[in-house]
Amino acid sequence: MADPLHNEFPPGSLEARDLEHVFHPTTNLKLHQQVGPMVHARAQGVYLWDGNGKQYLEGMAGLWCTALGYGEEELVRVAEQQMRKLCYSQLFAGKTNEPSVLLAEKLKAMVPMPADKVFFGLSGSDANDTQVKLLWYYNNAMGRPEKKKIISRLRGYHGVTVAAGSLTGLPAFHKHFDLPIQGVLHTGCPHYYRGAQGAESEIEFVDRLVAELEDLISREGGDTIAAFIAEPVMGAGGVIVPPAGYFPKVQAVLDRHDILFIDDEVICGFGRTGRPFGAQTFDIKPTTMSLAKAISSAYLPISAVMVPEFMYETVAELSGEVGTFGHGFTYSGHPVCAAVALRNIELMEERDIFTHAGLVGEKLQERLAVLADHPLVGEVRGVGLIAAVELVQNKDTRSPFPAEQSVGAQVAARCEEHGLILRALGDSIAICPPLIITADQVDELVNKLETALNEVLSTIR
Numbered sequence: 001m002a003d004p005l006h007n008e009f010p011p012g013s014l015e016a017r018d019l020e021h022v023f024h025p026t027t028n029l030k031l032h033q034q035v036g037p038m039v040h041a042r043a044q045g046v047y048l049w050d051g052n053g054k055q056y057l058e059g060m061a062g063l064w065c066t067a068l069g070y071g072e073e074e075l076v077r078v079a080e081q082q083m084r085k086l087c088y089s090q091l092f093a094g095k096t097n098e099p100s101v102l103l104a105e106k107l108k109a110m111v112p113m114p115a116d117k118v119f120f121g122l123s124g125s126d127a128n129d130t131q132v133k134l135l136w137y138y139n140n141a142m143g144r145p146e147k148k149k150i151i152s153r154l155r156g157y158h159g160v161t162v163a164a165g166s167l168t169g170l171p172a173f174h175k176h177f178d179l180p181i182q183g184v185l186h187t188g189c190p191h192y193y194r195g196a197q198g199a200e201s202e203i204e205f206v207d208r209l210v211a212e213l214e215d216l217i218s219r220e221g222g223d224t225i226a227a228f229i230a231e232p233v234m235g236a237g238g239v240i241v242p243p244a245g246y247f248p249k250v251q252a253v254l255d256r257h258d259i260l261f262i263d264d265e266v267i268c269g270f271g272r273t274g275r276p277f278g279a280q281t282f283d284i285k286p287t288t289m290s291l292a293k294a295i296s297s298a299y300l301p302i303s304a305v306m307v308p309e310f311m312y313e314t315v316a317e318l319s320g321e322v323g324t325f326g327h328g329f330t331y332s333g334h335p336v337c338a339a340v341a342l343r344n345i346e347l348m349e350e351r352d353i354f355t356h357a358g359l360v361g362e363k364l365q366e367r368l369a370v371l372a373d374h375p376l377v378g379e380v381r382g383v384g385l386i387a388a389v390e391l392v393q394n395k396d397t398r399s400p401f402p403a404e405q406s407v408g409a410q411v412a413a414r415c416e417e418h419g420l421i422l423r424a425l426g427d428s429i430a431i432c433p434p435l436i437i438t439a440d441q442v443d444e445l446v447n448k449l450e451t452a453l454n455e456v457l458s459t460i461r
Ligand SMILES: Cc1ncc(COP(=O)(O)O)c(C=O)c1O
Pocket: 063, 122, 123, 124, 125, 126, 128, 157, 158, 159, 160, 231, 235, 236, 264, 265, 266, 267, 292
């Protein structure tokens, strides 16, 4: 029951009813009972309005996903048309539908890897669970049942379902959930600012991480490890941009041990880093890819796993013996989701959104770079239209604020007061606006963030 002592929402209000009935995902449930919800009432372009009619610049694109912004009539039209024509169909047992076929063709043509088949799901988590199951099935088919482990990275985020949640390298997603499952290994996070030892250069830091990875593989045995999974830029782990040369060096080690590369493009895919895919920005050669979020700009839920021919052929052969490939979702290849995703990607191309994201992204990074001089800011990092500003107590020693001071949350709250939605990931303030944001709106975003930083600085002092 809502705690009437700690919130003052009128009985019968949406807020009060939320507190009474809704179980919120990824929320401090205890705190939520005290502070209550923020109602999202409507949204258009890069702006969102709350239940009281207050306007916010949506600086996080929802959960890193509303790439084309809100209220895109063309996507509404396509969804409506498809619902009237064929509101549901399935891909089980060889059934198909036109939007799924067209979307699969489109995705294959655009990804930077030789994809042969596309497996559809509904979320980034299920895409990564599919990746894990596909690898296990594949290695069983290959007659090497011991080659099953997956290496992920500390602070990586790959979702919350049992396998994907295990791949995630953040303590809150494991603690008390009895995760990770066996066979998931976590290696170091490529965050130079926090991870460098002594006077280590960026190159030395990368070489040490790569040596640690090599050690891990030697200890476990390369013949027990199926794959390595990584986001090009870590999102929920704090927007960690890897140092130059990190991925090619990691891939050289993986290749030596016949370890495949799962490229989790759930955030980076479709223009976020200023190129169509993060793999292109960071010189990654993916074996497979997980796509979601911006694939449909979040108008409807859909995910895709891009599968190379050698995996598909091997898996198909074994499924013939078993009698079916026993994995799939009721809504795999949902025609309305697929039609909307396809039109979303076409609109991105017609409007040259990836180029736009690259150009406006440069402006965002330039404006944010100036904040590095702010007394509260330890590091500004980012690429394209994704960034973070990390707050520190002492710029020289890089020492963080005590967690209980919640300085990051204070800055995010001040931003909200000024009509800007950003997200505090600990004391890193994440920024990830819709890709359609204009140069003027970037100014609005950074000006409001700077105001919030100044206000929190004065209260701390
Ligand atoms: C990189 C990455 N992978 C996977 C996921 C999980 O996606 P979903 O929340 O749709 O399950 C996320 C979600 O934020 C993500 O950022």
